[in-house]
Amino acid sequence: MADGGKSVGIVETKFFTFAEPPNELILDSGERLGPVTLAYETYGELNDEKSNAILVLHALSGDAHAAGFHNGDKKPGWWDVIIGPGKALDTEKYFVICSNVLGGCKGSTGPSSINPKTNEPYGLEFPTITIKDIVNAQRRLIDHLGIEKLLTVVGGSMGGMQVLQWMFSYPNRIRSAIPIATTMKHAPQQIAFNEVGRQAIMTDHNWKNGNYYGKLPPAEGLAVARMIGHITYMSDISMTKKFGRRLKDNRQPFKFSANFEVEEYLRYRGNNFVKRFDANSYLYITKAIDYFDLLNGNNVHDVFKGLEAKVLVIAFKSDWLYPAYQSQEIVKACKSAGVDATYCEINSTYGHDAFLLEIEEETHLIKHFLRTVFNGLEVSVENES
Amino acid sequence: MRVDYLKLEHRVILDWIEPHSSVLDLGCGDGNLLSILIQEKQVHAQGIEIDEQAIHKCVAKGLSVFQQDIDTGLSEYGGMLFDYVILSQSLQQVKNPDFVLKEALRVSKKVIVSFPNFAHYFPRFQIFFGGKVPVTRALPYEWYDTPNLHFLSISDFIEYCKKRNIKIEDSVFIRKNRRVKIFPNLFAEIGVFLISNR
Numbered sequence: 001m002a003d004g005g006k007s008v009g010i011v012e013t014k015f016f017t018f019a020e021p022p023n024e025l026i027l028d029s030g031e032r033l034g035p036v037t038l039a040y041e042t043y044g045e046l047n048d049e050k051s052n053a054i055l056v057l058h059a060l061s062g063d064a065h066a067a068g069f070h071n072g073d074k075k076p077g078w079w080d081v082i083i084g085p086g087k088a089l090d091t092e093k094y095f096v097i098c099s100n101v102l103g104g105c106k107g108s109t110g111p112s113s114i115n116p117k118t119n120e121p122y123g124l125e126f127p128t129i130t131i132k133d134i135v136n137a138q139r140r141l142i143d144h145l146g147i148e149k150l151l152t153v154v155g156g157s158m159g160g161m162q163v164l165q166w167m168f169s170y171p172n173r174i175r176s177a178i179p180i181a182t183t184m185k186h187a188p189q190q191i192a193f194n195e196v197g198r199q200a201i202m203t204d205h206n207w208k209n210g211n212y213y214g215k216l217p218p219a220e221g222l223a224v225a226r227m228i229g230h231i232t233y234m235s236d237i238s239m240t241k242k243f244g245r246r247l248k249d250n251r252q253p254f255k256f257s258a259n260f261e262v263e264e265y266l267r268y269r270g271n272n273f274v275k276r277f278d279a280n281s282y283l284y285i286t287k288a289i290d291y292f293d294l295l296n297g298n299n300v301h302d303v304f305k306g307l308e309a310k311v312l313v314i315a316f317k318s319d320w321l322y323p324a325y326q327s328q329e330i331v332k333a334c335k336s337a338g339v340d341a342t343y344c345e346i347n348s349t350y351g352h353d354a355f356l357l358e359i360e361e362e363t364h365l366i367k368h369f370l371r372t373v374f375n376g377l378e379v380s381v382e383n384e385s
Numbered sequence: 386m387r388v389d390y391l392k393l394e395h396r397v398i399l400d401w402i403e404p405h406s407s408v409l410d411l412g413c414g415d416g417n418l419l420s421i422l423i424q425e426k427q428v429h430a431q432g433i434e435i436d437e438q439a440i441h442k443c444v445a446k447g448l449s450v451f452q453q454d455i456d457t458g459l460s461e462y463g464g465m466l467f468d469y470v471i472l473s474q475s476l477q478q479v480k481n482p483d484f485v486l487k488e489a490l491r492v493s494k495k496v497i498v499s500f501p502n503f504a505h506y507f508p509r510f511q512i513f514f515g516g517k518v519p520v521t522r523a524l525p526y527e528w529y530d531t532p533n534l535h536f537l538s539i540s541d542f543i544e545y546c547k548k549r550n551i552k553i554e555d556s557v558f559i560r561k562n563r564r565v566k567i568f569p570n571l572f573a574e575i576g577v578f579l580i581s582n583r
Binding site: 331335361377 | 391392415417420423424431443444446447448450451452461463466
């Protein structure tokens with residue numbers, strides 16, 4: 001493995017159910033949702049002081065399976081390069097938790113779950129959810145695990161939004177926070193890309209206002225949505241490096257078949273995604289992302305006022321979906337609130353995907369940052385003479 | 386205090402800084418000065434540095450640093466947020482030193498500035514007799530790869546402070562890691578100033 005770390009091995013997804021009626025989870029919209037199940041995985045051991053717990057927050061298409069292997073699987077969890085023995089989130093030192101978001105489709109309650117009132121899948125009966133709701137549900141899981149204060153909350157992209165929401169909603173429950181390649185509010189360009197994805201799904205005749213469960217799903221629409229997503233996750237340079245103008249083969253191509261490698265790649269990614277993701281979840285979660293605005297009328301100077309957690313903000317130079325200026329806004333808010341923070345803009349050509357790929361730099365930053373938070377500052381001075 | 390392994394410039398800065406104060410180091414490089422200040426004076430430290438590799442080194446030392454330009458890096462800070470802002474060998478590298486100093490004096494009670502003295506006799510000789518841009522111990526770069534954008538002398542800086550009504554609280558002049566007491570503008574390679582608003 002690139003960083004020399006090992007795998008956490010075979011892992012299993014666990015489930016936590018709460019908010020049983022009449023004590024439902026009260027959502028940002030005022031609606032009530034319950035019971036709520038969160039799928040989650042844990043790696044490493046919680047220490048006796050319960051001071052080594054890390055909450056990993058996943059992006060749009062992620063899930064609770066962040067590291068290790070499910071029995072029989074060949075592919076590890078989505079952030080296996082970062083989580084494991086000796087890795088950035090070292091499972092020999094830390095207890096790592098990752099849960100599937102509320103509204104998701106990988107074991108947590110979402111639009112594809114059964115509505116107890118109708119015994120049918122929720123579909124569009126599922127209430128609108130926000131990043132705040134997602135974080136509120138996570139907090140219940142952390143309560144359930146008996147953890148008073150998390151060592152850190154860490155995530156990229158939409159995961160980074162959840163990190164920021166933790167900093168805002170539960171500043172006393174975290175000792176540090178690592179928002180990566182993210183923003184304090186979704187910008188019009190970002191909303192626009194999500195809307196095209198949603199339109200692709202909703203104009204698929206199989207979507208049927210979200211009532212497709214048990215029938216043919218809006219697979220083509222969801223695949224197109226994913227294709228658009230993938231374009232925004234890469235960069236001009238990374239696409240040129242990866243595909244160039246190479247053709248798939250030298251056969252005389254059928255009109256409009258995927259003869260460029262990049263076309264084939266996008267189709268492959270789109271079709272693969274359909275097998276593992278629910279179209280309605282895609283609609284709900286992208287909407288939660290679009291509604292995300294931590295400032296929401298708040299002054300940028302006040303948003304992190306009084307925050308005692310240490311913060312590490314990471315951005316990537318070629319990320320045009322979540323450009324570095326948005327991370328600098330987070331830094332600005334930290335500065336004006338006097339928050340103890342670090343900002344690094346990693347030189348990368350991978351675009352937004354860099355947070356899953358620039359392992360060496362990310363590992364270096366996260367590892368040392370966490371060590372300082374966990375052990376306290378131990379300075380070492382170089383001899384100057 | 387075991388500080389004999391430090392270079393004189395850093396020892397001078399260390400002497401000026403009160404224990405447990407808050408310090409912002411502009412252009413903190415690999416963070417060694419901040420580490421010294423944390424170790425010896427238990428300061429609350431923050432750095433700003435543009436070079437990514439230097440940021441990685443700072444983070445490895447456990448320091449809090451922002452990868453940013455010094456020229457634009459202070460605007461978000463409220464007034465008098467720090468006890469000291471340090472510009473150690475970085476003032477001559479910013480685009481707008483006048484603005485940076487003004488900002489530094491806005492966000493901090495005191496500012497420490499050090500820079501290579503362009504009027505030291507050796508660079509003077511190099512220009513006068515060699516007819517070439519000086520390359521010296523304090524100014525080690527060729528004209529085509531120098532990060533220094535501004536060239537100033539100790540006299541220039543003193544005159545600047547007078548003009549801007551800035552109080553020079555203390556100053557130390559250094560050559561070959563030793564203090565220079567006479568004709569510093571001629572004999573010192575480095576000037577170190579502790580300044581504040583009048």
